[in-house]
Ligand SMILES: Cc1cc2nc3c(=O)[nH]c(=O)nc-3n(C[C@H](O)[C@H](O)[C@H](O)COP(=O)(O)O)c2cc1C
Ligand code: SF4
């Protein structure tokens with residue numbers, strides 16, 4: 022049995038990996054001092070720090086040394102051999118740490134075992150709500166905690182609950198919105214799959230607070246595993262008397278069931294979602310009346326997002342004051358982000374509100390895949406915008422992101438580098454919104470289509486400077502006149518790229534050039550004669566036989582035939598294909 | 602199953618959800634399963650049975666490090682609990698033979714970025 026464990030990893034990607042060398046050195050040193058049976062050394066694949074040179078972590082003390090030089094290695098080894106304290110001047114204190122509230126049990130417990138959830142403090146929030154607080158004080162706690170909706174708009178949760186609570190009605194409903202349709206976002210799926218009881222408990226507490234007798238999970242059918250785990254969670258809760266009649270022996274009764282969404286993005290919008298549950302076509306309706314006053318079947322209905330609900334049990338069991346300590350002035354608690362795109366470590370990150378984009382993407386996720394600079398970060402999916410590299414030190418909260426022309430949204434975060442085109446990206450998102458628009462109102466249906474046409478025109482090299490003015494005008498009209506959030510925010514990706522990367526649009530329009538080399542119509546492939554070794558690899562690989570010539574004469578590309586697939590550029594070993 | 606009273610709930614909440622400090626947890630959410638966690642789970646279960654080892658193999662959700670799936674967290678008495686990433690059958694065999702049986706951490710596959 023070892024007393025200590027030493028983890029070693031070289032995190033400097035610019036040089037030859039020194040992990041093995043340092044490992045051997047360290048081990049030799051332990052052997053010389055006859056300590057290798059007391060202390061074990063392990064090479065690891067990832068120590069959680071990036072670009073910090075050689076990193077050494079000592080367990081169980083969790084002391085971390087970063088940027089360790091050769092001479093320090095011996096000092097550290099000695100301090101361990103002699104059982105001395107940590108070497109202060111070498112210790113590295115991480116700037117940011119994840120803080121797991123919504124993901125607290127994900128990866129820790131068996132999601133299909135209710136006892137494990139309870140053993141981690143589960144359903145104690147519900148118990149406190151019923152037996153200590155009562156409905157009004159539950160809403161008070163949520164108000165003190167000041168949690169805001171994690172589904173996109175950031176509306177104060179307590180307010181919604183309060184409206185629904187105050188309306189008198191013989192029946193009320195609560196709904197968990199698990200429609201999660203943003204491309205690239207999967208935090209809600211992960212919570213439901215990893216800890217379904219936390220969401221269920223949140224939903225039961227919400228029902229108790231507003232006086233609802235029926236609860237629904239609205240889950241997209243593309244999430245079969247999440248559906249399966251919610252089903253099991255509901256069943257286990259019924260068995261334990263945490264759902265059904267007289268919950269925990271009290272007078273509170275609640276039934277819960279799952280409704281499957283067919284995967285239309287707009288059905289995540291609350292009024293469309295309600296229509297869909299009612300068995301009608303999933304199209305939005307004008308608000309007010311808000312669902313909390315008049316929702317499902319005309320009854321007061323609270324709709325909350327998965328992550329919002331997952332935070333509720335702890336907020337109630339530990340109290341609103343505890344919750345409100347975390348985060349910034351206006352945005353309390355944590356947020357889960359799904360970091361994807363050109364990032365080294367893609368995955369879920371949960372961090373207290375107020376962390377900067379740079380901390381999330383660089384410190385926690387290791388920066389870009391290529392090690393090169395970040396060009397921008399897209400947040401908020403199709404309703405959000407891009408934030409350029411120079412603003413990455415902005416602390417993330419609802420207000421700050423909005424000021425920058427983006428939104429927090431549900432928490433998708435896409436990292437982009439030099440190869441991403443700032444006209445192509447908004448074209449992708451707008452295309453998504455045009456596909457998903459329900460067509461009910463003209464600004465979104467027609468405006469979105471027109472905007473997409475302008476973007477297509479620009480990326481195909483037919484753009485005019487006037488198009489930019491049209492784009493902006495249609496954007497404003499859509500923001501003002503669309504019926505639901507989809508249309509109101511669909512132009513955000515365009516407006517924000519126009520704000521920060523207008524030059525890139527102009528380059529496409531005036532010089533007919535795509536700086537990122539993404540827009541097919543604006544790039545040409547050519548064989549550079551001087552570099553071409555006449556191997557013929559490009560010619561054999563071209564799918565449309567657009568490269569003529571032979572090993573004697575050399576090769577050239579017939580532009581009329583070329584479909585710009587980029588194969589030749591990729592396969593040429595001599596970098597003899599030019600792309601511009 | 603009997604309906605719980607508040608006291609019974611309290612009692613379960615005071616129990617330890619990990620019955621012993623010997624366990625292997627495999628991340629079995631969509632991301633893990635897509636990366637082959639199901640196969641690794643079955644493989645580990647079988648190896649443990651075949652070799653008659655006193656260790657529980659369990660399912661859990663995703664820890665968030667989707668880039669390193671399949672993730673397998675291992676706790677063996679006397680060793681710090683660690684998470685192995687990008688686990689294939691070869692690594693899983695090493696986990697069983699080296700970590701669980703010989704009680705030594707396996708080189709090169711630990712992902713310690715989860716804290
Ligand atoms: C087009 C559109 C799609 C939406 N999709 C979702 C979704 O997938 N999940 C979600 O929780 N909220 C979604 N919303 C937001 C919901 O309308 C609603 O505000 C949210 O579920 C309220 O929960 P919260 O207060 O807990 O955030 C969407 C809104 C719009 C306009
Ligand atoms: S804004 Fe778009 S999605 Fe929303 S109601 Fe109008 S057409 Fe439908």
Ligand code: SF4
Pocket residue numbers: 546559562563564565566567568578582583584585586587588589590
């Ligand atoms: S880009 Fe594609 S189509 Fe064009 S010449 Fe190269 S391989 Fe052929």
